[in-house]
Amino acid sequence: MKKQYFLNANIVDPHNSIEEIGGLIINENGKIEAVGKKVNKNNIPSREKFIDLNEKYIFPGLVDMRVFVGEPGYEYKENFKTLSNAALAGGVTSVVTMPNTEPVVDNVSIVDFLKRRGRDKSKINIYPTASLTKNLEGTNMTEFGLLKKKGIVAFTDGLKTIQNTRLMSRIMKSAHDLDCLIMQHAEDFELSKGGMVNDGIISTKLGLQGIPDIAEKIIIERDLSLLEDFNCRYHISQVSSSKSIETIEYKKQKVNFTTGVSINNLSLNENDIGEFRTFLKLSPPLRTEDDRESLIKGINKDLIDVIVSDHKPEDEEQKRLTFYQAATGASGVETLLPLSLELFHNGSIKLNKIIQLLTSNPAKILKIDKGNLSTGNDADFCIVDIYKPWIVKKEKIKSKSKNTSIDDKKLQGIVTNTFVKGIELFKI
Amino acid sequence: MASAIAKAIKISQKHLLGIQDLSISDINIILSEAKNFISLNKSKNKKLDLLRGKTQINLFFEPSTRTQSSFELAGKRLGADVMSMNITNSAIKKGETLIDTAMTLNAMHPDIIVIRHQDSGACNLLSQKVNCSVLNAGDGRREHPTQALLDALTIIDRKKKIEGLKIAICGDILHSRVARSNIYLLNMLGAEINIIAPTNLMPKDIGKLGVNPFSDMKKGIKDCDIVMMLRLQNERMTSSFLSSNREYYEYYGLTPDKLKFAKHDALIMHPGPMNRGIEIDTNLADDINKSVIKEQVELGVAVRMACLKIFCE
Numbered sequence: 141m142k143k144q145y146f147l148n149a150n151i152v153d154p155h156n157s158i159e160e161i162g163g164l165i166i167n168e169n170g171k172i173e174a175v176g177k178k179v180n181k182n183n184i185p186s187r188e189k190f191i192d193l194n195e196k197y198i199f200p201g202l203v204d205m206r207v208f209v210g211e212p213g214y215e216y217k218e219n220f221k222t223l224s225n226a227a228l229a230g231g232v233t234s235v236v237t238m239p240n241t242e243p244v245v246d247n248v249s250i251v252d253f254l255k256r257r258g259r260d261k262s263k264i265n266i267y268p269t270a271s272l273t274k275n276l277e278g279t280n281m282t283e284f285g286l287l288k289k290k291g292i293v294a295f296t297d298g299l300k301t302i303q304n305t306r307l308m309s310r311i312m313k314s315a316h317d318l319d320c321l322i323m324q325h326a327e328d329f330e331l332s333k334g335g336m337v338n339d340g341i342i343s344t345k346l347g348l349q350g351i352p353d354i355a356e357k358i359i360i361e362r363d364l365s366l367l368e369d370f371n372c373r374y375h376i377s378q379v380s381s382s383k384s385i386e387t388i389e390y391k392k393q394k395v396n397f398t399t400g401v402s403i404n405n406l407s408l409n410e411n412d413i414g415e416f417r418t419f420l421k422l423s424p425p426l427r428t429e430d431d432r433e434s435l436i437k438g439i440n441k442d443l444i445d446v447i448v449s450d451h452k453p454e455d456e457e458q459k460r461l462t463f464y465q466a467a468t469g470a471s472g473v474e475t476l477l478p479l480s481l482e483l484f485h486n487g488s489i490k491l492n493k494i495i496q497l498l499t500s501n502p503a504k505i506l507k508i509d510k511g512n513l514s515t516g517n518d519a520d521f522c523i524v525d526i527y528k529p530w531i532v533k534k535e536k537i538k539s540k541s542k543n544t545s546i547d548d549k550k551l552q553g554i555v556t557n558t559f560v561k562g563i564e565l566f567k568i
Numbered sequence: 569m570a571s572a573i574a575k576a577i578k579i580s581q582k583h584l585l586g587i588q589d590l591s592i593s594d595i596n597i598i599l600s601e602a603k604n605f606i607s608l609n610k611s612k613n614k615k616l617d618l619l620r621g622k623t624q625i626n627l628f629f630e631p632s633t634r635t636q637s638s639f640e641l642a643g644k645r646l647g648a649d650v651m652s653m654n655i656t657n658s659a660i661k662k663g664e665t666l667i668d669t670a671m672t673l674n675a676m677h678p679d680i681i682v683i684r685h686q687d688s689g690a691c692n693l694l695s696q697k698v699n700c701s702v703l704n705a706g707d708g709r710r711e712h713p714t715q716a717l718l719d720a721l722t723i724i725d726r727k728k729k730i731e732g733l734k735i736a737i738c739g740d741i742l743h744s745r746v747a748r749s750n751i752y753l754l755n756m757l758g759a760e761i762n763i764i765a766p767t768n769l770m771p772k773d774i775g776k777l778g779v780n781p782f783s784d785m786k787k788g789i790k791d792c793d794i795v796m797m798l799r800l801q802n803e804r805m806t807s808s809f810l811s812s813n814r815e816y817y818e819y820y821g822l823t824p825d826k827l828k829f830a831k832h833d834a835l836i837m838h839p840g841p842m843n844r845g846i847e848i849d850t851n852l853a854d855d856i857n858k859s860v861i862k863e864q865v866e867l868g869v870a871v872r873m874a875c876l877k878i879f880c881e
Contacts (some may be wrong), residue, residue, distance in 0.1 A: 461693075
């Protein structure tokens with residue numbers, strides 16, 4: 141590999157507190173040699189070719205903490221190769237995959253398979269999670285220690301929530317002993333049973349069973365209370381309501397934990413469901429505009445640490461059904477960054493903050509050395525034209541499943557190039 | 569009268585999916601058309617040929633006696649070829665999706681499809697996939713527009729107006745499409761609406777639809793001109809909403825005692841089928857001076873004839 145020079149870029153690297161115009165040098169081994177304003181035309185060898193980015197942006201490659209891949213078992217929805225291509229188109233270079241596959245990622249032998257497939261078929265960094273309980277049944281714990289040794293970065297039942305309080309306390313104790321990260325999807329299944337959309341005027345009008353916001357809050361309250369007694373690395377996968385934010389704010393004074401939010405809940409609200417748009421059947425559900433605004437405030441008050449795509453590919457057959465029958469979830473890894481940039485353009489959140497929640501924060505929670513432009517680290521990054529307008533078209537989506545929640549949405553900001561280990565793997 | 573029926577009329581919608589989609593003018597068109605059919609249905613020769621050559625498919629995914637027979641009779645009286653799909657023998661039971669069924673039926677060039685489905689929004693999905701008009705005969709908990717229209721026609725027939733009336737809708741509001749359609753329709757026509765239900769059977773934020781919610785039946789029914797009772801939909805209840813039917817009857821069943829709180833000339837309505845002794849006292853239900861339940865069924869055919877005629881065009 142030849143040395144590469146990128147000059148005159150807007151560099152945002154929250155991990156290293158860099159937010160300035162400067163350059164990036166990648167060495168022959170695909171590592172970052174130098175970054176920042178000190179890298180400019182005057183201090184690189186004159187014989188070297190460089191690329192002038194004309195003040196386009198360089199961000200560290202995104203770390204998406206919540207991605208569903210269909211492998212194994214649902215390859216027709218998404219495989220590692222298609223996931224990798226979709227992620228690269230969105231500037232995402234590391235993904236954390238959920239264990240809700242067939243079979244479930246709940247034992248060491250399947251982790252070997254995943255790592256092999258991930259390595260052979262995908263060009264991005266794959267960080268698999270394993271389930272908290274065997275076969276996601278919510279009864280018996282998986283082997284956290286052995287799985288962690290195989291390279292599992294976190295444990296979660298993905299779409300499911302540990303309902304049993306005693307089991308949850310035991311999970312926390314084990315996670316404490318073995319220094320494991322627990323990620324909980326917060327939903328009381330008795331309260332949310334049969335629910336499809338937020339419980340409120342929209343559910344009443346559409347005649348759909350509602351999911352009350354309290355179903356999320358109760359699990360968060362329970363877990364954070366347990367956490368006071370059984371401290372461990374604990375992460376709330378996604379929050380969706382102002383009630384949950386209030387609880388988080390209160391508990392932040394007592395215990396350490398982290399919180400994620402889906403870009404869907406940050407950008408859309410229940411009104412977007414319109415007349416039964418099944419592509420917006422999501423979990424957690426889209427809630428009110430007040431809830432959405434409280435999530436934005438939550439980010440600005442450092443109550444939320446991570447923005448995720450909650451990428452859940454579903455083939456069209458699973459969405460061309462009545463709302464009740466339709467599958468839950470939306471494809472979103474490739475629009476995570478552009479949609480997040482909308483929050484910058486509309487003045488909701490500062491750019492540096494958004495990038496922090498998409499790069500360095502998730503990496504820190506996962507304890508992986510990604511999501512930064514530190515010297516000597518792998519050159520995983522993306523180049524972004526943050527002002528370029530474009531329109532999302534589901535036909536053009538690279539993911540194998542086209543169930544985007546934002547078809548035909550006008551966005552501003554597009555990833556033009558994505559690099560992993562110094563190699564350009566995506567170019568618009 | 570034939571000339572009056574044949575008069576050109578315009579409606580804003582292609583499909584009848586819900587009252588929410590209609591304007592007041594649409595509603596008046598349907599109701600005035602229906603009035604024309606009331607006397608026809610009482611006459612000796614009930615057959616017209618307005619829809620001769622048209623094909624009407626009734627697609628009922630949920631069991632129904634009165635709505636299905638009402639739509640079938642309405643179509644036949646207008647001269648349409650009516651086919652009622654027997655869902656238990658159909659491909660849907662073999663795993664075919666609603667859209668595939670819609671495409672199959674569409675290929676047979678029907679002029680109108682009447683659909684009842686247990687899922688809210690099923691009729692909307694169907695309407696996106698077929699070329700003909702779709703009439704909603706009830707979708708999940710969402711809407712049952714022809715029921716609301718026939719209820720309005722019944723009220724107008726007896727009270728000569730709807731505007732200014734005080735109407736109580738009482739019962740299992742949570743699971744009721746009849747309640748929702750009636751709320752939209754009666755609201756639009758200027759009635760004041762009280763909604764009465766135990767809080768467990770009250771949909772969230774119902775007040776935002778412009779109604780007054782009550783959990784005390786006597787307060788809710790006070791001075792009402794119309795008391796519309798709804799069926800307790802036990803088949804839709806997945807977990808414990810109520811302790812028992814007898815307690816429900818004690819607090820929310822319509823009895824002569826509770827009816828005293830309404831106006832002395834208040835009318836009792838019920839979309840049927842009734843659970844006698846659970847939501848309504850059996851003698852009250854049959855009291856021809858107070859109950860218009862049979863009239864509702866009778867006018868239902870007229871309303872459905874009007875809808876078929878209007879939406880077939």
